[in-house]
Amino acid sequence: DGGITQSPKYLFRKEGQNVTLSCEQNLNHDAMYWYRQDPGQGLRLIYYSQIVNDFQKGDIAEGYSVSREKKESFPLTVTSAQKNPTAFYLCASSISGLAGQRFNEQFFGPGTRLTVL
Amino acid sequence: KNEVEQSPQNLTAQEGEFITINCSYSVGISALHWLQQHPGGGIVSLFMLSSGKKKHGRLIATINIQEKHSSLHITASHPRDSAVYICAVRSLGGGADGLTFGKGTHLIIQP
Numbered sequence: 001d002g003g004i005t006q007s008p009k010y011l012f013r014k015e016g017q018n019v020t021l022s023c024e025q026n027l028n029h030d031a032m033y034w035y036r037q038d039p040g041q042g043l044r045l046i047y048y049s050q051i052v053n054d055f056q057k058g059d060i061a062e063g064y065s066v067s068r069e070k071k072e073s074f075p076l077t078v079t080s081a082q083k084n085p086t087a088f089y090l091c092a093s094s095i096s097g098l099a100g101q102r103f104n105e106q107f108f109g110p111g112t113r114l115t116v117l
Numbered sequence: 118k119n120e121v122e123q124s125p126q127n128l129t130a131q132e133g134e135f136i137t138i139n140c141s142y143s144v145g146i147s148a149l150h151w152l153q154q155h156p157g158g159g160i161v162s163l164f165m166l167s168s169g170k171k172k173h174g175r176l177i178a179t180i181n182i183q184e185k186h187s188s189l190h191i192t193a194s195h196p197r198d199s200a201v202y203i204c205a206v207r208s209l210g211g212g213a214d215g216l217t218f219g220k221g222t223h224l225i226i227q228p
Contacts, residue, residue, distance in 0.1 A: 106162065
């Protein structure tokens with residue numbers, strides 16, 4: 001079945017350690033996104049990528065890094081510079097990231113809940 | 118930057134009731150999304166619309182572009198509809214930089 005997978009579902013790390021969250025899609029979508037969700041707040045965009053080997057910062061990119069070496073994969077690294085990394089992280093993809101709403105519907109993965117101890 | 122407001126924040130209703138969740142935004146948009154998030158955290162896209170009305174089963178979504186307002190209705194609500202419903206918009210000229218999300222409406226349908 002086509003879809004987006006994120007692993008693991010729950011992740012625990014010690015303060016000061018970098019951690020990488022996986023996001024894989026087999027939908028053949030060009031655009032991929034990383035969002036962060038905190039209690040009582042809307043999802044906020046961390047990074048997005050319109051195409052392989054290209055990515056852009058979102059609203060809250062500080063302390064995060066990404067790569068897009070393959071179309072189907074968009075891993076997110078939470079670095080030790082992220083001051084408050086404990087959150088729920090959601091990955092999404094869409095056919096195209098370009099304006100033109102027909103192709104903008106985003107499909108979401110199941111999320112990874114990161115807890116930094 | 119678009120501001121997205123949802124109301125109510127929390128809603129508890131009895132099974133069978135007609136449910137309405139509202140979403141307003143501040144800047145012109147190219148599309149509005151209604152999403153459903155279950156307790157496990159995964160998000161499902163319910164609707165994407167830019168005008169008029171869409172219906173899928175017991176769910177109806179409407180949008181009024183002039184008033185910058187959308188509503189999500191659930192007819193004959195059922196306990197399995199209990200979830201967080203999230204409104205998200207793509208601003209006009211927003212390009213590929215994702216969506217702006219409301220904080221969500223936490224809906225509980227009691228049997």
